[in-house]
Amino acid sequence: MPENSFERRLGLHRVIAPAKCLPQQARTLNSALPAADDEILISVQSLNVDSASFHQFSKSAGGDKTKIAELIESVVRERGKLQNPVTGSGGMLIGEVSSVGKNIKNKDLKSLKPGDKIATLVSLTLTPLHIEKITRVLPEIERIEVKGHAILFDSGIAVKIPADINEGLALAALDVCGAPAQTARLVKPGMRVAVIGGGGKSGLFCLLQAKKSAGPSGRVIALEYSEAAANRLKNLSFVDSVVCADARDAVTASSQIMRALGGEPADLVINVANVAGTEMASILSCKTGGTVYFFSMATSFTAAALGAEGVAADVNLMIGNGYASGHAELTLNLLRESTELRSLLEYIYETKAE
Numbered sequence: 001m002p003e004n005s006f007e008r009r010l011g012l013h014r015v016i017a018p019a020k021c022l023p024q025q026a027r028t029l030n031s032a033l034p035a036a037d038d039e040i041l042i043s044v045q046s047l048n049v050d051s052a053s054f055h056q057f058s059k060s061a062g063g064d065k066t067k068i069a070e071l072i073e074s075v076v077r078e079r080g081k082l083q084n085p086v087t088g089s090g091g092m093l094i095g096e097v098s099s100v101g102k103n104i105k106n107k108d109l110k111s112l113k114p115g116d117k118i119a120t121l122v123s124l125t126l127t128p129l130h131i132e133k134i135t136r137v138l139p140e141i142e143r144i145e146v147k148g149h150a151i152l153f154d155s156g157i158a159v160k161i162p163a164d165i166n167e168g169l170a171l172a173a174l175d176v177c178g179a180p181a182q183t184a185r186l187v188k189p190g191m192r193v194a195v196i197g198g199g200g201k202s203g204l205f206c207l208l209q210a211k212k213s214a215g216p217s218g219r220v221i222a223l224e225y226s227e228a229a230a231n232r233l234k235n236l237s238f239v240d241s242v243v244c245a246d247a248r249d250a251v252t253a254s255s256q257i258m259r260a261l262g263g264e265p266a267d268l269v270i271n272v273a274n275v276a277g278t279e280m281a282s283i284l285s286c287k288t289g290g291t292v293y294f295f296s297m298a299t300s301f302t303a304a305a306l307g308a309e310g311v312a313a314d315v316n317l318m319i320g321n322g323y324a325s326g327h328a329e330l331t332l333n334l335l336r337e338s339t340e341l342r343s344l345l346e347y348i349y350e351t352k353a354e
């Protein structure tokens with residue numbers, strides 16, 4: 001085990017193979033007890049499996065819940081973490097703090113107490129995890145309920161599940177909290193902002209934050225694919241205009257965005273669509289010197305970089321880092337502030353969980 005505190009902070013002491021790899025890149029982790037003095041031990045209650053990963057497990061299992069559970073159990077048994085070998089992705093967990101090591105230095109983690117109900121905001125792809133038993137599989141919300149334990153390193157991120165927000169909704173918000181936090185940094189008063197995929201979870205948070213930051217002189221528009229979701233957006237006070245289009249059709253979608261912005265391109269385009277092939281609609285909608293923020297995991301670096309060059313678009317292309325300091329609190333506060341946002345998300349997500 002490395003004694004170097006930098007390495008331990010990053011969790012290298014829990015890596016089995018290949019040696020010297022960071023936990024996320026490692027094939028296998030050691031999830032055995034006891035937890036060390038610089039670790040947090042969590043009694044795990046449920047795993048929110050990443051959407052792409054859950055779909056892959058479900059497809060391999062032919063949709064059978066028992067087989068899905070067996071597949072997930074076998075991955076965790078072999079790897080000591082939940083990292084889907086096909087998609088490479090993980091998810092996040094909910095559990096109760098069992099112990100906080102006396103050598104934890106991270107001030108957010110240090111404030112946790114045994115018994116606190118938390119969600120971890122670092123991926124399951126780097127979290128040592130042991131599952132004793134999967135007790136329930138909930139495909140509608142891509143969640144599994146488990147009995148087991150997980151370990152958080154000193155570099156980890158976790159937030160207490162707020163008492164005033166329904167758990168399902170809080171999780172939905174925490175899953176995408178990097179996007180509204182970056183939106184708050186990027187949007188200045190008076191800006192023209194377009195959100196591609198605006199009717200989804202992260203899209204709604206970004207739209208509200210963009211309007212808050214751009215103010216009455218700014219213009220915030222949403223592009224949404226389905227007519228039903230586009231119609232829901234039209235009723236929101238923080239959305240100035242809604243375009244219903246397919247963002248994979250770059251020319252039509254960008255023309256419609258510019259029309260909605262009074263014939264001008266956007267200062268900032270936020271891409272939160274969950275499908276591939278929407279890079280060029282985003283780039284073509286952005287003004288020279290403006291920024292395109294790709295939060296979508298379906299973004300291709302090559303398509304964005306070569307595509308921008310190919311149309312001589314001098315725009316800043318930003319990768320959607322899921323972490324920004326203060327991201328969880330900012331996002332939960334958006335839910336607390338806006339009954340419009342909260343009711344719509346409750347409608348979309350809580351009905352799914354029933």
Ligand code: NAP
Nearest residue numbers: 197199200201202225226246247272273274296297320322
């Ligand atoms: P979501 O709720 O499913 O929203 C995605 C939205 O994209 C939906 O409103 C969907 O519309 C829309 N869309 C689908 N196809 C479209 C098309 N052809 N043209 C225009 N819009 C289209 O997803 P989410 O949870 O907000 O996540 C959004 C993206 O962020 C995903 O790619 C996810 O992987 C990524 N993400 C990134 C991070 C990070 O750290 N960077 C973290 C979490 C999530 P319909 O419902 O009408 O199909």
